[in-house]
Amino acid sequence: MEHRADIAVVGGGFGGALMAMVARRMGHSVLLIEKGTHPRFAIGESSTPLANLFLQQIVEQYDLPELLPFRRWGEWQRKYPNIGCGLKRGFSFFHHNLGQKYSEDENRSRQLLVAASPRDEVADTHWYRSDFDQHLIGEAQRLGVEYFDQTELTEFRESAEEVTLRGHRVGEAVEFRTGFVVDATGPRGCLFRLLGLAKRELPLMPSTSGLFAHFKNVGAWPSAEGVPYPVEDAAVHHVFDGGWVWMLKFNNGITSAGVAAVKPRAESLQLCEGRTGWDRLLGLLPSLGEQFRGAESVGDFVFARELSFCTSNLAGNRWALLPSAAGFVDPLLSTGFPLTLLGIQRLAKLLSAWPSEAELEAYRCQTLAELDQVSHLVGALYASMDDFEVFTALTQLYFAAVSFSETAHRLAKPKLAGAFLLCDHPAFGLATREICNLVVARGRRDEVLGRIAETIEPFNVAGLADAAKRNWYPVVLDELFSAAPKLRATESEIREMLLREQLL
Ligand SMILES: Cc1cc2nc3c(=O)[nH]c(=O)nc-3n(C[C@H](O)[C@H](O)[C@H](O)COP(=O)(O)OP(=O)(O)OC[C@H]3O[C@@H](n4cnc5c(N)ncnc54)[C@H](O)[C@@H]3O)c2cc1C
Structure with a gap:
């Protein structure tokens, strides 16, 4: 059977489905x-303010109004109550010493709570991917995308006029002819294998493994008086020397949980054994063990021997990989969605006319530079998992960059925040990389902490890195007003933006 279309998207996750819808809306x-x-089942569930903003931009630019409610908890609950979702008010971190119960001190020096939204209505979400992705596939088909599931591609052939993809579908040979292929099949995916692309090192990133599953009957993590938001309505991170555990609670009784750990730690825990590896880990984290006492896994455990990945090339004359197929660093900081959505925006622009070699080269460079920036930061975070003060300070580089970028975009000043994590900013981007190198090289702590404070200051629009707050950062809109000059904005511009976004 032969099928033809202007564009073929390979991979029907949220990235592929959204890319296909955008291309369809472009005609x-x-x-x-x-x-x-x-x-x-699909992993990768927690969204962020910047990811939701990019989703909103795509929805508005390419006239996909049915997808708009997915940008926020409140709208999602009203419009799509049957699509599984978790409430994400912020990022919660707790630091554990292996073998000991979690304990707190009066300075809250073993926890970090950073709110991402002022209230539930406008909060971020965790996407229950089996529901969410299935819904997007239905939407894509409704817009006229021709969908082929159960299709394994075995051949990619490029000529001057077109690309031919061959493979089989439920035992039958199939052939697709197209002008351009977008690969949305995730790391080590379709084109990486069919084109024999080479791998590329991710800077500062140690080799890590992951183990994860969905659970039911997970207990509650204790909360405290006066917290900026309920600590579990968040992406919850339990950090220990050599790794960290994530926990995301959904509104359907499911909790997504998993661990990412450097190879020596993953090997000593024998995470490759799945459930028994997980139980071994919980044995070393007694407070988490308590929370999982009555929990049962739903479906299988997944072991990922090599979590991080990066390809050396990600675009050619008639093909391109989404950032999520080009590379993955780590679930820490939830960078997968925003990078995927940025890639969709950029590829959509390229596909509005025939992409030139220069445009494809720009896409390659931007994508790799952003993955590298994430890798610097996450690599330094892994190197400081035994020192929570430095770890906390490093996260402020992330929070400063994303809150500054989000506000700049919402103020319609996108030039202030060109690339993800401000990686192309001559001061912030470079300083971040230098600081991360210093951390990994075990440089002086006071120098690291001092440089982080000075790097963040011109971009700190959210009252971050404030010792008086003792690691609790609620959303305080007044901070934004006083930071207006950093955004080259007036207080009334800030007020209008907050009203427009229903944040006031
Ligand atoms: C453990 C883990 C945790 C993560 N947590 C987060 C998080 O909390 N927040 C975040 O932002 N990001 C996270 N990520 C990253 C996130 O998973 C990705 O950014 C996101 O899934 C990308 O979506 P996608 O649709 O492009 O790819 P995927 O979700 O990987 O979907 C790829 C699709 O392609 C299909 N496919 C694969 N190979 C082929 C082939 N050869 N032919 C046809 N189809 C194929 C697959 O079946 C699948 O449906 C995490 C990643 C991992 C590994």
């Missing part, structure tokens, strides 16, 4: 090719 005929079937 292209589109094929979407998926090797599995929906609904299916």
